[in-house]
Amino acid sequence: MKPKVAFFDFAGCEGDQLQIANLEEEILDLLGQVEVVSFREVMKEHSDNYDIAFVEGSCTRLQDEDRLKQIRKNASIVVAIGACATIGGINSLKNYQDTDVVKKIVYGENAHLFDTYLARPIDAVIPIDAYVHGCPITKDEFLHVVKSLLLGKKPEIPNYPVCVECKKNENVCAFEREEFCVGPVTRAGCNSCCVNEGTKCWGCRGLVDNPNENSQKEVLVEYGLSVDDAIDKFKLYFGWEKKK
Amino acid sequence: MHTLSKEAFNEFVDNLIADNSLDVVGVKSKGEKFAFGPLESANQLRLDYDVTLLPPKKYFFPQRETLLTYDVASGFQAKDPKESKFKIIIGVHPYDIMALLHMDEIFRETKSDPYYLERRYASAIIGVNIENVSESCFASSMGCATIDYGYDLMLTDLGDKFAIDVGSHKGADLLNKYAKDVKKAFARDIQAVGKKKTEIINASKQKFNFSSELIPEMLGKFYDKDGFWENHSDQCLSCGSCVLVCPTCYCFDVTDNPELSLKKGERTRTWDGCLLEDFAKVASGENFRNTRAARYRHRYFKKGKYLFDRFGFVSCVGCGRCSSNCLPDIANPVNLFNDMYSLSLKAGFQIDSATIPDISIKTDSTIQFAPKMATIVKKVPMTSNETMFEIKLDDKTDLGHQPGQFVQVSVFGVGEAPFGVSSSPTNKGSFELCIRKLGNVTTKIHTLNEGDKIGIRGPFGKGFDSEFLKGKDLLFIAGGLGIVPLRSLLNYVLANRKDYGRVMLLYGCKEPRELLFGEEILSLGERDDIEFKATVDWCPEDEVWTSNIGVITTLIPQVDFDPQKTYAVVCGPPIMYKFVIRDLKSRNVPDDHIIVSLERRMKCGVGKCGHCQINQVYVCKDGPVFNYSDIKGVPEAL
Numbered sequence: 068m069k070p071k072v073a074f075f076d077f078a079g080c081e082g083d084q085l086q087i088a089n090l091e092e093e094i095l096d097l098l099g100q101v102e103v104v105s106f107r108e109v110m111k112e113h114s115d116n117y118d119i120a121f122v123e124g125s126c127t128r129l130q131d132e133d134r135l136k137q138i139r140k141n142a143s144i145v146v147a148i149g150a151c152a153t154i155g156g157i158n159s160l161k162n163y164q165d166t167d168v169v170k171k172i173v174y175g176e177n178a179h180l181f182d183t184y185l186a187r188p189i190d191a192v193i194p195i196d197a198y199v200h201g202c203p204i205t206k207d208e209f210l211h212v213v214k215s216l217l218l219g220k221k222p223e224i225p226n227y228p229v230c231v232e233c234k235k236n237e238n239v240c241a242f243e244r245e246e247f248c249v250g251p252v253t254r255a256g257c258n259s260c261c262v263n264e265g266t267k268c269w270g271c272r273g274l275v276d277n278p279n280e281n282s283q284k285e286v287l288v289e290y291g292l293s294v295d296d297a298i299d300k301f302k303l304y305f306g307w308e309k310k311k
Numbered sequence: 312m313h314t315l316s317k318e319a320f321n322e323f324v325d326n327l328i329a330d331n332s333l334d335v336v337g338v339k340s341k342g343e344k345f346a347f348g349p350l351e352s353a354n355q356l357r358l359d360y361d362v363t364l365l366p367p368k369k370y371f372f373p374q375r376e377t378l379l380t381y382d383v384a385s386g387f388q389a390k391d392p393k394e395s396k397f398k399i400i401i402g403v404h405p406y407d408i409m410a411l412l413h414m415d416e417i418f419r420e421t422k423s424d425p426y427y428l429e430r431r432y433a434s435a436i437i438g439v440n441i442e443n444v445s446e447s448c449f450a451s452s453m454g455c456a457t458i459d460y461g462y463d464l465m466l467t468d469l470g471d472k473f474a475i476d477v478g479s480h481k482g483a484d485l486l487n488k489y490a491k492d493v494k495k496a497f498a499r500d501i502q503a504v505g506k507k508k509t510e511i512i513n514a515s516k517q518k519f520n521f522s523s524e525l526i527p528e529m530l531g532k533f534y535d536k537d538g539f540w541e542n543h544s545d546q547c548l549s550c551g552s553c554v555l556v557c558p559t560c561y562c563f564d565v566t567d568n569p570e571l572s573l574k575k576g577e578r579t580r581t582w583d584g585c586l587l588e589d590f591a592k593v594a595s596g597e598n599f600r601n602t603r604a605a606r607y608r609h610r611y612f613k614k615g616k617y618l619f620d621r622f623g624f625v626s627c628v629g630c631g632r633c634s635s636n637c638l639p640d641i642a643n644p645v646n647l648f649n650d651m652y653s654l655s656l657k658a659g660f661q662i663d664s665a666t667i668p669d670i671s672i673k674t675d676s677t678i679q680f681a682p683k684m685a686t687i688v689k690k691v692p693m694t695s696n697e698t699m700f701e702i703k704l705d706d707k708t709d710l711g712h713q714p715g716q717f718v719q720v721s722v723f724g725v726g727e728a729p730f731g732v733s734s735s736p737t738n739k740g741s742f743e744l745c746i747r748k749l750g751n752v753t754t755k756i757h758t759l760n761e762g763d764k765i766g767i768r769g770p771f772g773k774g775f776d777s778e779f780l781k782g783k784d785l786l787f788i789a790g791g792l793g794i795v796p797l798r799s800l801l802n803y804v805l806a807n808r809k810d811y812g813r814v815m816l817l818y819g820c821k822e823p824r825e826l827l828f829g830e831e832i833l834s835l836g837e838r839d840d841i842e843f844k845a846t847v848d849w850c851p852e853d854e855v856w857t858s859n860i861g862v863i864t865t866l867i868p869q870v871d872f873d874p875q876k877t878y879a880v881v882c883g884p885p886i887m888y889k890f891v892i893r894d895l896k897s898r899n900v901p902d903d904h905i906i907v908s909l910e911r912r913m914k915c916g917v918g919k920c921g922h923c924q925i926n927q928v929y930v931c932k933d934g935p936v937f938n939y940s941d942i943k944g945v946p947e948a949l
Binding site for chain 2: 093096097099100210213214217218219220221223226227228230231234235236237238239240242243244251252275276277278279281282283285286
């Protein structure tokens with residue numbers, strides 16, 4: 068029997084589910100392996116009877132925790148997809164400011180009508196079985212994780228920085244192009260896609276297990292950033308990880 | 312020596328490109344930098360480059376390559392190493408040529424690597440003397456700024472023409488077939504080349520303050536130097552850039568990549584690096600090189616000492632790529648070794664150049680990456696986490712192992728993992744593995760059943776010398792899963808009982824329910840030709856245990872033995888060795904009477920991929936069974 072899968076979204080842009088909806092040829096092969104019972108972007112039907120839940124988006128409200136816990140209860144495997152779900156994502160940028168100020172900026176006079184708290188990845192609320200990192204996720208890594216889970220294997224996600232992939236791809240280092248890159252502390256697995264295209268790494272896959280952040284900051288300063296600007300480079304995606 | 316005008320040279324290159332049977336690559340610009348890439352026209356060549364981002368190694372040992380394909384229905388199919396096209400690589404600097412010569416030795420040793428070597432055979436190297444020396448190049452300090460061999464053709468830019476030195480028949484054939492107007496060099500051309508080479512040697516901005524021949528000896532004195540490695544590696548990002556761009560690094564990892572059908576897939580090898588955090592981590596979570604300093608030191612020792620001891624060369628050619636690619640600027644060997652040298656002078660170390668060891672590089676066969684198919688014929692759960700699998704090779708041959716050797720087990724789509732064989736070679740027709748559920752491969756194997764197929768490579772490594780041990784008293788000391796490889800020897804000894812002296816077995820595990828080979832082991836207590844004692848670390852209230860309680864070392868005082876006649880055979884978790892060996896030594900057991908079997912992350916099984924390396928020793932090839940006297944001086948071993 069094919070495992071039943073369902074997709075859920077929390078605070079996020081749904082761009083990761085869009086990547087999956089865009090799988091093109093592979094989508095038929097994928098549907099040969101799993102049965103999709105809930106996927107808001109591509110179908111109307113919904114069922115709470117599923118084995119694998121893919122969760123996109125970060126948790127930004129207390130009342131979202133109940134929905135996450137229910138998903139955890141229903142599914143035997145929960146997979147976080149995309150930076151918001153895996154590391155808190157750019158939603159965590161708001162964590163640097165007072166919540167009331169943030170509410171005021173976004174909702175103005177109606178701020179009192181809305182609840183919000185520190186944006187957080189879903190593993191801050193429920194235990195997670197696997198991660199598909201990235202902003203957005205890549206199709207290849209999504210399929211890699213799905214295949215691993217179907218084989219009963221813990222998906223192998225690199226615990227080394229993006230530099231490894233840049234070197235293998237023979238990229239000119241972003242620093243040599245006068246870009247400020249956080250690839251040296253960011254978890255690889257994206258095949259250094261941003262640097263391959265001539266830009267830099269922003270850190271959307273989160274930090275490696277043991278980043279040498281002091282060294283990274285010194286490198287940023289050495290290449291011309293002020294200390295404050297160097298620290299800022301860690302804020303875009305590492306907001307939740309840094310608050311921990 | 313010959314010469315070719317620049318026009319004639321371009322025509323030569325364009326003729327090579329026009330031949331569809333050839334794959335012509337050369338140095339081109341990439342942004343502000345340079346890289347080897349496919350050539351569409353001779354005009355793309357930038358032979359005035361300083362250094363390329365990656366060395367030409369990538370054409371022989373690519374970043375990622377398929378080793379085999381598999382199909383659950385039909386098994387494993389090794390990839391044919393034959394190359395479809397002959398490759399011409401234009402513009403290789405002398406240091407990179409030297410690096411390829413180092414790689415040739417490494418990939419030829421013991422088990423040769425068919426993929427690397429076939430690509431080397433099916434290629435020609437057109438070298439070029441350095442026009443612009445890069446900022447971080449120290450090739451002259453390593454004696455690699457110029458070279459007189461290892462190429463098929465060697466170019467030197469003489470302004471309006473290239474001087475060409477023919478280094479092989481292959482090179483001569485290329486000139487004869489594809490070049491026009493090749494002229495004999497005049498004496499003044501030959502002199503110009505000589506002058507240019509001298510200039511190149513003198514142009515290095517980065518230099519050692521000492522002779523590079525001192526490196527192996529000097530390193531030997533610095534292994535434990537207080538704070539030295541920590542200070543140099545404090546800013547290390549563990550990003551692996553230094554080793555990934557290195558022309559002589561060759562560590563790799565192997566993974567399975569299933570298709571979405573899950574029925575078929577391929578096994579690929581990719582570049583890996585000993586500077587990366589998880590490089591020496593095993594499935595149980597133990598990381599045998601856990602600190603930045605230990606990994607950083609390993610890189611220098613591997614290049615500067617371990618490979619020297621094995622092959623007689625320091626495996627660095629001074630290209631300077633590690634240095635220019637290190638963002639915190641801590642990877643420059645010139646800074647490190649000059650620092651080491653000045654500290655040596657201050658400390659008054661006497662450093663003489665190390666004598667080159669006796670080298671004999673033996674190539675007995677080729678690495679077989681494709682496993683043989685095998686069938687699980689029996690599956691016996693031993694504890695909640697460990698299961699015994701009896702396995703038969705589908706070609707009906709015997710495994711042919713020595714006690715203590717290991718095999719690599721493949722599970723389709725999940726990958727390969729090493730396991731010590733737990734049965735005696737006297738059991739014909741099949742062999743046994745006792746497997747603990749820990750990582751991906753072991754977890755998956757536990758879901759397989761009798762009749763299911765797996766792949767087997769091996770046996771690998773050095774096992775116990777059961778011949779040598781004949782007539783000796785044997786003291787087996789096993790902790791936890793350590794009983795598995797020891798059982799292979801123990802059962803062999805019991806099957807040939809009269810050939811051996813006293814046999815004693817001390818076996819400990821955490822708690823009674825974790826006892827492996829329960830009935831078989833406990834029944835040993837009833838035999839009068841073996842002295843058997845067991846212990847558990849503790850016994851929970853719901854379990855029964857009537858024997859000793861305490862760690863394994865509490866059993867040692869309970870046996871009486873003659874240390875001169877007894878050989879102790881020890882296997883257990885990493886923490887156990889230190890204490891067991893300490894207690895054996897206090898009982899006057901000589902070092903060379905202690906035999907240990909070690910666990911590391913064996914990946915290739917043939918001493919190439921680097922994962923199981925402990926200092927200079929490869930556990931997969933030199934072990935897993937070691938005489939303690941051989942490894943007591945190997946700091947990472949125990």
